[in-house]
Amino acid sequence: MINAVKRDIPDYLLKNGKEVYQGKFYMDGKYVKKASPKTRIYEKPQESKLVRSIAEALRQCEAKDGMTFSFHHHLRNGDYVADMVMKAAVEELGLKDLVVAATSLGDANNLIADYIEQGKVVGIQTSGIRGKIGEVVSKGMLKTPAVIRSHGGRPRAIEAGEVHIDIAFVAAPTSDCVGNCRGTGGKSNCGSMGYAMTDAEYADKVVVITDTLVDFPNYPASVKAIDVDAVVVVDSIGDSGKIASAAARISKNPRDLMMAENVAKVIASTPYFKDGFSFQTGVGGPSLAANLFLEKYMDERHIKMGWAIGGICGPMVELLKKGKVKKVIDVQDFDIDAVNSINQTPGHFEMSASQYANPANKGAFVNKLDFVVLAALEIDTDFNVNVLTGSDGILRGAPGGHPDTAAGSKCCIIVTPLTRGRMATVCKHVVTVTTPGDCVDVLVTDYGIAVNPLRSDLIKNLDDAGIPHVSIEFLQEKAYSLVGTPDDLQWEDKVVAILEARDGTILDVVRQIKPFKI
Amino acid sequence: MTIEKSAVAGTLESSDAMVTVEPGENGVELDISSSVMNQYGRQIKQMVLETLNRLEVKSGKITVVDKGALDCTLKARVECAVYRSCGKSEKNISWGGTIR
Numbered sequence: 114m115i116n117a118v119k120r121d122i123p124d125y126l127l128k129n130g131k132e133v134y135q136g137k138f139y140m141d142g143k144y145v146k147k148a149s150p151k152t153r154i155y156e157k158p159q160e161s162k163l164v165r166s167i168a169e170a171l172r173q174c175e176a177k178d179g180m181t182f183s184f185h186h187h188l189r190n191g192d193y194v195a196d197m198v199m200k201a202a203v204e205e206l207g208l209k210d211l212v213v214a215a216t217s218l219g220d221a222n223n224l225i226a227d228y229i230e231q232g233k234v235v236g237i238q239t240s241g242i243r244g245k246i247g248e249v250v251s252k253g254m255l256k257t258p259a260v261i262r263s264h265g266g267r268p269r270a271i272e273a274g275e276v277h278i279d280i281a282f283v284a285a286p287t288s289d290c291v292g293n294c295r296g297t298g299g300k301s302n303c304g305s306m307g308y309a310m311t312d313a314e315y316a317d318k319v320v321v322i323t324d325t326l327v328d329f330p331n332y333p334a335s336v337k338a339i340d341v342d343a344v345v346v347v348d349s350i351g352d353s354g355k356i357a358s359a360a361a362r363i364s365k366n367p368r369d370l371m372m373a374e375n376v377a378k379v380i381a382s383t384p385y386f387k388d389g390f391s392f393q394t395g396v397g398g399p400s401l402a403a404n405l406f407l408e409k410y411m412d413e414r415h416i417k418m419g420w421a422i423g424g425i426c427g428p429m430v431e432l433l434k435k436g437k438v439k440k441v442i443d444v445q446d447f448d449i450d451a452v453n454s455i456n457q458t459p460g461h462f463e464m465s466a467s468q469y470a471n472p473a474n475k476g477a478f479v480n481k482l483d484f485v486v487l488a489a490l491e492i493d494t495d496f497n498v499n500v501l502t503g504s505d506g507i508l509r510g511a512p513g514g515h516p517d518t519a520a521g522s523k524c525c526i527i528v529t530p531l532t533r534g535r536m537a538t539v540c541k542h543v544v545t546v547t548t549p550g551d552c553v554d555v556l557v558t559d560y561g562i563a564v565n566p567l568r569s570d571l572i573k574n575l576d577d578a579g580i581p582h583v584s585i586e587f588l589q590e591k592a593y594s595l596v597g598t599p600d601d602l603q604w605e606d607k608v609v610a611i612l613e614a615r616d617g618t619i620l621d622v623v624r625q626i627k628p629f630k631i
Numbered sequence: 632m633t634i635e636k637s638a639v640a641g642t643l644e645s646s647d648a649m650v651t652v653e654p655g656e657n658g659v660e661l662d663i664s665s666s667v668m669n670q671y672g673r674q675i676k677q678m679v680l681e682t683l684n685r686l687e688v689k690s691g692k693i694t695v696v697d698k699g700a701l702d703c704t705l706k707a708r709v710e711c712a713v714y715r716s717c718g719k720s721e722k723n724i725s726w727g728g729t730i731r
Binding site for chain 1: 699701
């Protein structure tokens with residue numbers, strides 16, 4: 114069936130009430146019955162929940178074939194925990210037919226890629242898929258199609274019972290002996306632990322894995338002892354050099370800076386740019402640099418930012434410290450500055466992925482967002498964005514909070530160079546739709562700005578401010594005139610990944626790519 | 632032109648291509664790898680063959696390692712490698728003639 118972004122969704126996927134994407138806000142006003150986990154009663158006081166090894170924790174939690182294990186990706190490319198747990202499950206307990214439900218998977222998870230090839234892991238649910246694991250899934254080695262959800266769509270699916278987590282594994286920089294966890298105070302700090310919170314609340318069993326055991330009570334806790342069954346202390350949960358990068362620096366690339374300046378101009382031309390406005394930006398070159406130019410406009414007009422959300426890094430913490438933004442609330446910290454700031458700098462708080470972006474709850478932060486500045490691998494003439502598949506059709510990206518912030522915000526700005534090498538970023542049809550065009554408002558490139566025709570109000574704002582803009586078709590034609598018209602990718606029939614819209618409908622599918630021959 | 636000895640032009644930087652030509656007697660043997668193979672492999676092949684044809688290269692082993700070069704870059708790298716292979720890259724290049 115063809116959906117609202119003109120993608121053909123195979124009918125066999127539309128069972129058990131699954132629908133195709135109908136346009137944004139389609140689920141508004143409908144009801145959901147929340148799922149609930151089956152948890153063990155611990156009435157008798159426990160002095161400690163420490164167990165000797167991950168394998169022992171798995172046995173204690175009655176880990177079985179076919180179970181769904183969840184992981185969160187705050188330790189990013191430095192994460193040791195997901196692979197450690199899967200190794201114990203497969204090698205020590207001999208488990209098979211496992212499903213991995215992660216908030217993102219990448220270069221740290223090569224062992225899981227091996228288990229997919231061996232048929233031990235048969236399902237993947239994630240908000241990001243990169244590295245070897247993306248390649249093996251793209252090759253069709255996973256038994257069932259991977260399900261890709263946004264950061265908001267994932268907690269929605271967990272709460273709705275569409276994803277049932279048997280055991281959640283929490284990688285905790287610090288924990289006490291009963292499982293109160295924090296992202297700071299240890300040797301592998303990650304700051305916010307926002308992605309782990311819904312998992313801990315909705316999983317049947319929760320195992321905390323830490324390398325720094327601290328005195329009870331480890332407070333304020335991100336994941337709380339009331340949800341935790343077992344605590345395992347290991348030598349190291351991650352490679353701290355890869356967990357948080359050194360302080361994120363603002364790009365010096367003149368092309369990035371020019372685009373960033375135009376982003377700030379667009380923002381300053383809208384009526385939402387007033388005292389107390391709210392903002393989220395990505396950490397990519399031009400997105401992050403937008404902070405710099407925005408500050409200039411804020412000073413000129415004597416206004417302050419009310420709050421900022423996101424993945425947070427140093428430049429936003431700087432604005433907080435200078436008093437130019439009143440509050441920063443985050444689900445993830447990208448660099449050392451942000452890790453060291455959360456719950457330390459007054460006004461810098463932690464939130465869960467559900468609070469951040471879940472479309473089914475009653476008050477996600479994204480719904481109050483004025484501006485979001487995001488990057489894209491590709492954007493097409495219908496303003497649909499792809500941040501998941503490469504130009505070779507291989508899974509190598511992450512929807513993350515992209516679709517959530519785009520849908521919730523009043524003004525969603527995509528900033529990207531017109532071409533990257535020989536790849537036309539602005540194209541006729543994106544490989545995969547990860548953020549639907551009806552959520553995207555403005556495109557800023559190095560060859561011009563285009564406004565979504567659905568937003569006649571923004572077009573007027575830009576005109577009034579004297580900001581030149583062109584049609585997105587003009588930009589696409591310009592891109593093709595530079596790099597040539599790309600050939601269409603050749604696909605097999607087999608679906609290797611299902612891309613869910615944040616509301617749970619099917620936005621697109623990724624099929625297996627045919628080996629290329631010339 | 633005849634490829635007399637092995638020669639290389641270009642780099643492996645992004646948006647460039649490294650073209651290696653070697654003597655051979657079995658016609659043009661072309662080996663292409665590219666970071667944009669699925670979308671542009673066909674066009675890269677066409678551009679390389681057109682350029683070799685214009686230079687009247689009838690035989691040789693041609694290896695293209697493409698990192699997303701534009702057509703103009705590919706063309707220049709092929710021309711340069713072929714000219715180097717027969718010692719004609721130093722002077723008297725036929726700008727606007729065979730070299731376009």
